[in-house]
Amino acid sequence: MHQDIEEILLSEEQLQEKIADLGKQITRDYAGDHLLLLGTLKGAVPFIADLARAIELPLELDYMAVASYGNSTQSSGIVRIIKDLEGPIDQKHVLIIEDIIDSGLTLHYLIDLLKRRNPLSLKVCSLLNKERLRIKDVPIDYYGFTIPDKFVVGYGLDYAQLYRNLPYIGILKPSVYSEEATPEKTHKSMAEQK
Numbered sequence: 001m002h003q004d005i006e007e008i009l010l011s012e013e014q015l016q017e018k019i020a021d022l023g024k025q026i027t028r029d030y031a032g033d034h035l036l037l038l039g040t041l042k043g044a045v046p047f048i049a050d051l052a053r054a055i056e057l058p059l060e061l062d063y064m065a066v067a068s069y070g071n072s073t074q075s076s077g078i079v080r081i082i083k084d085l086e087g088p089i090d091q092k093h094v095l096i097i098e099d100i101i102d103s104g105l106t107l108h109y110l111i112d113l114l115k116r117r118n119p120l121s122l123k124v125c126s127l128l129n130k131e132r133l134r135i136k137d138v139p140i141d142y143y144g145f146t147i148p149d150k151f152v153v154g155y156g157l158d159y160a161q162l163y164r165n166l167p168y169i170g171i172l173k174p175s176v177y178s179e180e181a182t183p184e185k186t187h188k189s190m191a192e193q194k
């Protein structure tokens with residue numbers, strides 16, 4: 001896996017340090033509130049797992065999975081729900097936990113949907129904020145890092161479902177995705193590199 005990474009953007013230590021800071025801010029801001037951390041599957045799983053443990057408040061965890069159609073590195077803007085929340089949110093302060101905001105399309109769809117369920121409040125915390133012209137402008141209340149407009153993987157972020165288990169965030173070599181990949185093709189090329 002590591003040989004497909006052009007540059008390590010954020011090390012494990014940098015990620016953990018920032019998550020500890022975000023945890024402290026969120027602990028201060030939500031003291032006394034009924035907080036629900038809403039994680040977006042699958043990319044936000046490592047982030048929400050570490051962030052939840054950095055927040056010193058009673059809180060609930062729930063997850064939504066949404067899929068956006070597109071090719072492997074570009075979203076198309078058509079989003080649909082694959083897995084919904086387990087219960088209502090009208091008595092809760094909801095904090096959406098995202099791994100990355102890129103075009104803004106996924107979050108725009110989620111915010112629109114969740115607002116209609118009347119949460120007590122709705123805010124967004126994203127580990128990464130990609131520096132690019134958004135297709136949809138979205139509010140970000142907390143974020144860890146602004147990153148350049150490059151395709152990144154690791155710490156939950158994938159390319160063709162791979163690389164999510166890298167402990168750092170790195171820029172993927174463009175040669176890996178220069179031809180349209182399938183998980184099978186990528187597995188094959190990784191096996192050939194061993």
Ligand SMILES: O=P(O)(O)OC[C@H]1O[C@H](OP(=O)(O)OP(=O)(O)O)[C@H](O)[C@@H]1O
Pocket residue numbers: 040041042043044066067068075098099100101102103104105106107157158
């Ligand atoms: O701002 P956008 O351009 O919409 O991109 C951001 C979204 O894309 C990724 O999810 P993806 O749909 O790839 O699903 P995954 O989390 O399962 O990888 C990521 O986890 C964000 O949810």
Ligand code: HPA
Pocket residue numbers: 100102103150151152153157158159
């Ligand atoms: O840069 C990215 N990497 C992985 N998944 C993503 N989804 C949107 N942008 C990205």
